[in-house]
Amino acid sequence: MSDKLLQVEHLKQYFPAGGMGKNRKFVKAVDDVSFFVNRGETLGLVGESGCGKTTTGRSILRLYEPTGGKITFDGNVILDVENKVKVDMLPYRQKMQMVFQDPYASLDPRMTVGDIVGEAIDIHKLAANKKERHDRIISMLEKVGLNSEHANRYPHEFSGGQRQRVGIARALAVNPQFIVCDEPISALDVSIQAQVVNMFEELQEQMGLTYLFIAHDLSVVKHISDRIGVMYLGKMVELADSYELVARSLHPYTKSLISAIPIADPIKARASKRIVLQGDVPSPLNPPTGCRFRTRCPYADECCAQKEPEWREVEKGHYVACHHVEKINA
Incomplete structure (x- = not known):
């Protein structure tokens, strides 16, 4: 069995943006992106807002139908645009789930928390009877730090952090292998962010989960990820082991992102040099x-x-897209 749970090759996601015929224009949100995610690891994906991180995650799960590329999950090709391979995603929805960025918008305000978590259980027929369904819902809520009393409440009765826990419980309810975490803490208070990140790590250890963790805060991604990929304007520009990327980044854009990470030690902070990009x-x-x-x-x-x-491997496991990577890092 391959260690690669997910393989993405030359993924493209273009959105029409006006014009007709030869004059038709497209927003190239994701343009020829390739990477893989090993079983049980967390691959972090960072970059500025609008660089294509979320679109990449949604395209992998085919919430958007990709314009081009090939996606292989658990040894099975689930999409190959060039060879016109496109499988039914329903069986894979149980194996691949997503935690959305906005806990306020991603939960139906007319449904109780129990029904929100139980909906996926019903769709995939994972409970033989009402008792088994109820027990599974309560088990999922308890895994994320909630309890049975919360099952009968509605989303508006919860704080932002609690709502995001409900969203995580919903994703876990079908016992997935792979979860796309789309900026799951960016809408939360700073005091709650650490709790949610720690919970993700505990759940990964308990359930053997694999994550694609999307965020714009490199300090958070550095903490939770085994490897980190950096995107800029729809392209992947660098990918490496988490420690390697932070300690010895090779791409100029990655260097600027790392220089912006806050340093707690005031002496080290004064000595550090911030790289400010122009334009x-x-x-x-x-x-x-x-x-x-x-x-x-x-x-x-x-x-x-x-x-x-x-896009090339300049060192073992360290990929970069730059003409002058050797000269810059000489």
Whole structure:
């Protein structure tokens, strides 16, 4: 059995943005992204808002139908656009789940918490009778720090942190193998964020879960992830072991993200050098030619404008897309 639970190859997600025929325009939200996730690990995905992180997660679960690429889950091809392979996703919905970013918008306000968690159990016919269904719901709520009394309440009766726990319980209810965590703590108070992150780690250990953990806060991702991928304007620019990426990043964009991580020690904070990028992120509707980061990169030259950098493994397990990675890190 392969260690790779999920394999994503050349994933593309283009959204129409006006025009007709030859003049039709597309937003290239995800453009030729490849990576894999091993069983039982957490792959973190970071980048600025709008870089394509959430779209990548939703495309993997086929909440969006990808424009191109191939997705293999647990040894089975669930999507291959080029060869017109597209399997029925219902059986895979039990194995692949998602925790959404906004706990206020992702729960139906007309349903009780018990029915929210129990809906997936009903769809996948995982309970033989009402008692088994009820016991499973309560078990899931208790796993996330809630109790049986919460099952009869409605989402508006809970705090943001509790609502997100309900969303996590809903994802766990079908006993999945893989969960896409789409910025699951960004809408929560800072005091609650650590509790939820620790809970994710405990659940992973108890249930053998595999995560794709999407966030824009690199300090959080560094804590929870085994490996980290960095996205910029629809492209993956670097991917490596978590410690390796933070200690020895190779791409200029990753270096700037890491320099922005807050340092608790005031002496070290004063000694650290912040890398401030110039300019704004270009529009995904009209991305720069060649390297998409070149308009903000201090190392950009004519080669970067003319040729798109190759996604390559420069060291074992360390992937980068940059023409000048050896020169920059010499």
